[in-house]
Amino acid sequence: MRTDTGHVFRLEDYRPSDYLIRKTELDFQLDPEKTIVTARLTIERRDGVSLATPLILNGDELELVSLHINGQPVSDYTAMPELLTIRSLPQQSSFTLEIVTRINPTTNRQLMGLYRSSNVYTTQCEAEGFRRITYFPDRPDVLSVYTVRLEADKQAAPILLSNGNLEANGDLANGRHFALWHDPHPKPSYLFALVAGDLGSISDQFTTLNGRQVALNIYVEHGNEDRATYAMDALKRSMRWDEEVYGREYDLDIFNIVAVSDFNMGAMENKGLNIFNDKYVLADPQTATDTDYAGIEAVIAHEYFHNWTGNRITCRDWFQLCLKEGLTVYRDHEFSSDMRSRAVHRIDEVKILKAQQFPEDGGPLAHPVRPKEYREINNFYTATVYEKGSELIRMLRTIIGDASFYKGLDLYFSRHDGEAATIEDFIKCFEDVTGRSLAHFALWYDQAGTPLVTVSSDYDAASRSLRLTLGQKTDPTPGQSHKQPMHIPVKFGLIGADGKDIAVSSHEGAGLEGDVLHLREASQSWTFHNIAEKPVLSLLRGFSAPVHLSQQLSREEQLFLARHDSDAFGRWQVIHQLMSNAIIANVEKLRLQEPVAFDPALAELLAELVQDETLDHAFRALCLSLPEEADIARELGSNIDPDLIRSSREALLSVIAAQNAALFAKTYASLQDNAAFTPDAEGAGKRALKAVLLSYLAASDNGPARVYAQFNDADNMTDKIAALTLLVHRFYGHDNATQALAQFEKDYGNVPLAMDKWFGVQARRPAPDALETVQQLMQHPLFSLDNPNRTRALLGAFAAGNPTGFNRPDGKTYAFFTNLILTIDRENPQLASRLLTSLRSWKTLEPARREHLKTALETIAQAENLSADVRDITERMLA
Ligand code: PHE
Ligand code: ZN
Numbered sequence: 001m002r003t004d005t006g007h008v009f010r011l012e013d014y015r016p017s018d019y020l021i022r023k024t025e026l027d028f029q030l031d032p033e034k035t036i037v038t039a040r041l042t043i044e045r046r047d048g049v050s051l052a053t054p055l056i057l058n059g060d061e062l063e064l065v066s067l068h069i070n071g072q073p074v075s076d077y078t079a080m081p082e083l084l085t086i087r088s089l090p091q092q093s094s095f096t097l098e099i100v101t102r103i104n105p106t107t108n109r110q111l112m113g114l115y116r117s118s119n120v121y122t123t124q125c126e127a128e129g130f131r132r133i134t135y136f137p138d139r140p141d142v143l144s145v146y147t148v149r150l151e152a153d154k155q156a157a158p159i160l161l162s163n164g165n166l167e168a169n170g171d172l173a174n175g176r177h178f179a180l181w182h183d184p185h186p187k188p189s190y191l192f193a194l195v196a197g198d199l200g201s202i203s204d205q206f207t208t209l210n211g212r213q214v215a216l217n218i219y220v221e222h223g224n225e226d227r228a229t230y231a232m233d234a235l236k237r238s239m240r241w242d243e244e245v246y247g248r249e250y251d252l253d254i255f256n257i258v259a260v261s262d263f264n265m266g267a268m269e270n271k272g273l274n275i276f277n278d279k280y281v282l283a284d285p286q287t288a289t290d291t292d293y294a295g296i297e298a299v300i301a302h303e304y305f306h307n308w309t310g311n312r313i314t315c316r317d318w319f320q321l322c323l324k325e326g327l328t329v330y331r332d333h334e335f336s337s338d339m340r341s342r343a344v345h346r347i348d349e350v351k352i353l354k355a356q357q358f359p360e361d362g363g364p365l366a367h368p369v370r371p372k373e374y375r376e377i378n379n380f381y382t383a384t385v386y387e388k389g390s391e392l393i394r395m396l397r398t399i400i401g402d403a404s405f406y407k408g409l410d411l412y413f414s415r416h417d418g419e420a421a422t423i424e425d426f427i428k429c430f431e432d433v434t435g436r437s438l439a440h441f442a443l444w445y446d447q448a449g450t451p452l453v454t455v456s457s458d459y460d461a462a463s464r465s466l467r468l469t470l471g472q473k474t475d476p477t478p479g480q481s482h483k484q485p486m487h488i489p490v491k492f493g494l495i496g497a498d499g500k501d502i503a504v505s506s507h508e509g510a511g512l513e514g515d516v517l518h519l520r521e522a523s524q525s526w527t528f529h530n531i532a533e534k535p536v537l538s539l540l541r542g543f544s545a546p547v548h549l550s551q552q553l554s555r556e557e558q559l560f561l562a563r564h565d566s567d568a569f570g571r572w573q574v575i576h577q578l579m580s581n582a583i584i585a586n587v588e589k590l591r592l593q594e595p596v597a598f599d600p601a602l603a604e605l606l607a608e609l610v611q612d613e614t615l616d617h618a619f620r621a622l623c624l625s626l627p628e629e630a631d632i633a634r635e636l637g638s639n640i641d642p643d644l645i646r647s648s649r650e651a652l653l654s655v656i657a658a659q660n661a662a663l664f665a666k667t668y669a670s671l672q673d674n675a676a677f678t679p680d681a682e683g684a685g686k687r688a689l690k691a692v693l694l695s696y697l698a699a700s701d702n703g704p705a706r707v708y709a710q711f712n713d714a715d716n717m718t719d720k721i722a723a724l725t726l727l728v729h730r731f732y733g734h735d736n737a738t739q740a741l742a743q744f745e746k747d748y749g750n751v752p753l754a755m756d757k758w759f760g761v762q763a764r765r766p767a768p769d770a771l772e773t774v775q776q777l778m779q780h781p782l783f784s785l786d787n788p789n790r791t792r793a794l795l796g797a798f799a800a801g802n803p804t805g806f807n808r809p810d811g812k813t814y815a816f817f818t819n820l821i822l823t824i825d826r827e828n829p830q831l832a833s834r835l836l837t838s839l840r841s842w843k844t845l846e847p848a849r850r851e852h853l854k855t856a857l858e859t860i861a862q863a864e865n866l867s868a869d870v871r872d873i874t875e876r877m878l879a
Contacts, residue, residue, distance in 0.1 A: 006871075010373045011319040017137050018049045021144040022094075024189075026134070030121055030152035030196050032106045035114060036065070039099045039134040041144075051091065057084040057099075057135035060113070060128070064135070065100035084135040101134050108132070109786065109827040117262035118221065120197030121157065122275060126268060127318055127377045130189035140315045141420040143186035150196055151178045157196040159219060163187070163271040165253050183271055185251065186418060188314050193270030195258045200225045204232050206250070209243045214250050219258040220281065227282040230679065231257065231296050238301040241335050246409065248308045257281065257300075261752060264788055264830045265381070267299050269306030276303070279753055279789055285677040287754045289718040290684035297339060302332040308413065316420040318377045322369045322445070323423055325381075326389020333390060340681035343568035344618040350543045350569070353391065357383035357546070359634055361450045363840045364877045366477035370423055370445040376868040378830050379837075384448070391546040392444050398489045398516060398544055399441060400434050407433040440487040440520060448477040451486055453519065455551040459534040466494065466531050471523040472547070478879065488519040491544035491567075494528065494535035499564035502535055504528050516544065536560050541567040555599070562605055572622055575609075578602055579652065580627045580635055586648040587636070596651045603659040610660075610667055610693075617671075618685030624692045626653060629803045633844065641846045642803040646766060650699075657700035664700075668693040677716040684718070691722040704731040711740050717754065720744075725761050732765060755782055756793035763798040770805025771813045774798050785824055788831050795820065799838040807845065811852025818856040821870065822863050829867030836860075836873050854878075 023042035028035060043055070064079040069090060076088040089095065108115040113132025114123050123129070131138040148162040154177040160169065164183025171177045200222040206214045216235060218228040235257070242248040252272045259281035267276040280299040283292055309331060310324035337345040360366060360383050367380070369389050374380055397405040408430035416425055423445050427438050454471040470490060474483035492515060494502040504512075509526030511518035517526065536557050540549050553561070553574070561574040579602065586596040609615065609623050627635075632645045657664065671690045677683065698707050704727055711723035724744060727737040741758070748754035763774055777783060777794055785791050799806055799817060806813050817839075825832035842853040860866070860874045 006375070008373050008375055009318075009377075011317070011370075012372070014317050014319075016046065017139065017142055018046055018053050019055050019137065020044045020046060021137060021142055023147070024136075024144040025147045025149075026192075027149045028151065028194065028196075030105075030150060030157065032116060033104050035103050035105055035121075037101045037103060037134050039097075039101075039136070041097045041099070041136075043095055043097055045089075045093045047093075051089070055086045055089060055097075056137075057086075058082070058128070058131040058138040059084055059101075059135045060132040061103075062132070062135060063102045065102050066098075067100075068098040070095050071098075079135075082131075099135050103133060110830065111262060111264050111788070111828060112830070114194070115262075117260045118197075119156070120195065120199065120258075120260060121152070122195050122197075122258065122260050123193050123270075124264065124268060124275065125192050125270070126190040127381075128190075130192055133192075136189050138189050139317065140188040140190060141317060143188055143314070143418070143420065145186050146181075146183045146192060148181045148183075148192075148194065149178060150181070150194060151176055152196050155198075157198065159195065159197055159199050159201075161193075161195040161219070161256055161258065161273055163191070163193055163273050165272075183252075185271060185312070187271050187311060188420065191269070191271045191311055191314075193268070193273045193275055195219070195256075195273065195275065198222070199258070202228050202232060204236065206236055206239050206255075208239070208249045209247075210249060212250070213253070214239075215254045217254070217256045218281065219256065220278070221259075221261070224259070224278075224282055227284050227287075228259070230283045230293060231281045231300050234297040234300040235304060237297075237339065238304040238335060241301070241338065242305060242308070242331075245334070245338075246308070246331070246406075246413075248305075248413070250307065251312070255304075257303075261789070262787055264828070264834075267303045269303045269310055271307070271311050274303045277789065279756075282753060283679070285679070285716040287717055287748065287751050288679075289716075289721055289757075290679060290687055292717075292753075293679035294336065294340070294684070298332050298336050301335045302328055305331045305335070312418065313413070313416045314420045316422045318374070318380070319370055319372070320422050321377075321380060322385045322389035322392075323421060323426055325386050326369065326391075327393055327426075329386050329390035330393035341616055341618055341685070344616065344622065344681070344685070346542060346569050347572050347619075347622050349387075349390075353383070353387045353543075353546060354634070355628070355630060357387045358450055358548075359841045360384050360837075361388070361448060361477070362475075362634075362637075364478060364843065364879060365837060365840045365873070366448045368446050368448045368480075372446070372479075375872045376833075378869055379833055379872050388546055395444070395489055395545055396430065396438075396441065398491070399438075399487070399518070400430055400436075404430065404434045443484060443486055447474065447483060447486065448480055449474040449483060450546060450548055451488060452548045452550060453488060453490065453540070453545075455537070455539060455549070457537055459531070461534070464529065464531050466528045466535060467525060468517075468528070468537070469523060469525040470517065470519045472519055473522070478876065485520060485522045488545045488547060490517040490519055490539060491515050491541035492517055493538040493541060493565070493567065493570075494531065495538055495561070495564060495566075496535055497533055499560075501566055502531060505530055515541070536564075538565045538567055538570045540570075540573075542569050543573070555601070559601060559605060563608070568619060572619070575605070575623050576627055576631075578605075580632060583627065583632050583645070583648045583652055584635060586651060587632070587641075587644045590644045590647055591641070596648065598652060598655045600659065603656045606656060607660050607663055610663065610689075616685055617689040618681065621685065621688035621692050624689070624696075626656075633803065633841070636844075638844050639846050640844050642807045643809075646804045653696065653699050657696040660696070661700045664693045664696050668697060687716075687718045687722075690719070694722060695726060698726045698730050704734055704736040707731070708736040708740065711736075717757075721757050721761070724758075725764075728761050729765050732767065749782070752782075752787075752789070756789055759783070759790065759794040760797040760801070763794050764801045764805075766802060766804045768805070768808055770798065770802055771808065771816060775816070786827070788828065791824065791831060792835070796835055796838065799835060807849055809848060811849065811856070814853050814856035815859070818860050821860060822866075825867050825870045826865075829869040832867065833869035833873045836870060836877075840877065842877065 025040040027038040067074040077086040105114045105116045112129035150160040160179035162181035167180045167182045169179040199219040201219045204216045257274045259276045259278035263277035309327045412429040451472045451474045457468045459466045506529040565571045633640045707726045714720035727740045731737045
């Protein structure tokens with residue numbers, strides 16, 4: 001049943017709810033097909049609301065069993081699967097409503113509400129899943145104190161968990177048992193959770209700042225207990241870090257994490273009972289890569305940090321989603337930066353931002369960090385809300401300074417604790433502690449699009465002065481044709497011929513504070529005096545604002561910055577730009593069927609960098625890695641032919657590999673060590689450098705021997721999968737590649753997270769017949785569209801990670817893919833719509849492919865019975 005009414009929800013229509021739910025008592029009689037939910041709600045009519053105002057509760061596919069008010073059966077009501085309206089309510093402002101509903105966890109394949117995953121009952125309520133459990137004012141500003149009683153068959157479900165603290169448990173007749181959980185902290189319905197099933201666990205404990213003893217448990221499928229220890233360690237480090245850096249303490253006696261194998265997203269911050277996609281819990285060196293470990297550390301921290309930024313202070317409405325998500329992403333980025341190398345982490349953050357958020361902001365799905373309207377909220381858990389939302393917090397900190405930033409947050413935590421807040425509330429805290437207006441900065445929340453910052457500079461030797469002009473412009477985005485200038489903090493440095501930063505002693509022009517230029521107008525100039533020689537400009541250090549920077553640097557200046565910028569991010573950025581320019585120049589040559597040509601200076605620079613022992617391995621690896629094909633496509637922006645991009649990138653790779661073959665081989669060999677695997681930044685950096693060197697060597701070697709050796713010798717998944725990827729992508733058809741795929745399948749056939757990688761590597765193989773490979777893999781016994789991780793591993797990787805294979809010129813893939821979206825949509829609309837967004841940049845393709853894609857998208861648009869999720873995305877993409 002579809003409930004897409006086409007209704008558009010608007011921020012400006014917000015009204016507080018007429019009825020409040022002070023207490024929520026839930027009783028679950030758990031059964032795989034017929035679960036009975038009894039909700040006893042203590043309801044209060046808000047002051048000033050008239051008696052005649054009906055009580056309207058949300059539902060979704062619900063079946064009502066009975067309804068009582070103050071113990072009496074109710075007659076004056078209308079119950080529909082998606083709405084319960086009760087008229088004729090008691091005179092008193094407070095009354096109790098008892099609702100009994102019946103739900104089927106087994107047939108719930110949307111993975112929203114109460115569902116079963118590997119025989120475990122689990123819930124997912126954000127954003128609007130609670131209404132699939134019982135009728136309720138399912139909106140984040142209705143905060144309630146929950147008491148939850150769970151009853152289930154003891155053998156099938158020995159573990160019974162919900163939010164808060166355990167109050168009682170015990171055995172019942174007929175082999176059943178119960179548990180009673182109470183969460184003293186008022187919370188919105190989206191933070192409710194329960195888990196029931198037969199699970200293994202590991203336990204630990206944590207003593208908080210003020211001496212509270214917290215029991216920590218991580219629940220996993222039996223047999224996976226040992227693979228949860230890294231997650232437990234990350235949890236304890238997160239708890240300590242939030243105390244030390246933000247003064248935030250945990251507030252219950254118990255903190256539970258459950259890993260489930262069927263989950264639409266990464267994880268969920270339910271109060272005291274975080275539920276995770278097992279991908280972000282389970283790891284050991286044989287099955288998880290360094291990236292997986294870093295992901296676990298980040299997501300564990302992210303969900304834990306939500307306890308304050310999201311749970312104690314939640315969002316007034318879903319338009320304010322970035323209030324909790326942007327801030328929490330910022331906090332987890334900071335945590336990871338403290339745990340690892342800050343500079344390297346920053347580069348990784350920016351790579352993700354540019355790869356995921358920039359295309360969103362520059363295409364048909366662009367929306368403000370705080371959207372003003374939505375049709376389906378599930379479609380707004382986006383890179384813009386999360387990643388750009390985090391960048392806004394970072395800019396805010398840059399603008400007001402560290403001390404005011406922490407002071408403002410302290411005020412936010414004390415002023416709004418226990419409330420459902422807005423972006424205005426948040427900003428006001430920083431205005432109050434600094435005494436300055438942040439109105440201009442706040443425009444970032446409402447104006448979509450990535451500003452383009454342009455640069456011009458002029459050095460005058462006679463007056464020893466440098467004049468710098470920065471301009472800004474933001475292109476129109478859907479629904480916002482006219483853009484205003486933003487407040488853009490541009491961190492900068494002037495570098496002298498000796499490679500050192502020049503201190504700025506005297507200048508003209510408003511908005512220079514420390515090393516930050518505050519660009520607030522469409523164009524602004526500054527003049528720096530007493531500059532003895534023409535400096536090289538390093539702009540946007542640390543990527544101080546989420547903007548496109550267009551700066552005309554000469555080749556000499558670029559090479560100079562690549563060697564001397566004291567800002568590591570700046571160095572990486574300019575190296576990346578050099579590579580990108582080289583690839584783009586040759587795309588044009590290839591288009592005209594001219595021979596490609598490369599400046600040998602780039603390969604020389606890389607040779608220098610790889611040998612520079614003062615740089616950490618991870619940074620060197622980042623500098624050596626060529627931009628991805630998708631990065632080049634984004635830079636080009638229109639008329640994209642993925643095959644030309646790939647050829648040009650391949651040509652550059654070969655040139656660099658050939659020019660540095662001996663050096664790379666020597667360095668690669670020097671990085672082989674026999675030390676036991678540790679998942680820390682140090683070891684990960686070495687493996688990353690090894691991997692990038694191997695990718696060059698694979699291009700210059702005559703055959704797969706070296707790569708195959710790494711595949712066989714690897715004692716960890718990072719090295720193994722790097723080798724397997726090269727074997728499959730470069731030496732497909734060679735015995736070694738075939739053997740490696742078979743061996744991997746044999747070794748990891750019963751480790752789903754490892755098999756996801758096996759599917760993914762093949763889905764990304766750049767080849768004209770990638771589609772046929774993917775279709776064959778869909779027939780593999782281990783493939784299932786019911787499991788989101790597996791679906792994303794094969795089909796998500798194909799659509800988002802294989803530009804040439806996916807965009808083959810005949811358009812066959814598009815028809816296949818859109819058909820598949822329709823199939824998935826029948827079961828799991830969220831998964832379908834998310835997969836579909838990988839086509840968000842379709843308008844930038846060259847005309848032939850673009851036409852094919854348009855036809856495919858129109859087929860979706862015309863299909864019957866589309867979910868609200870897929871309809872919303874399709875219509876916006878076609879608009
Ligand atoms: N709130 C979750 C997070 O950011 C994400 C999520 C959204 C999970 C919706 C499930 C459903 O941590
Ligand atoms: Zn989050």
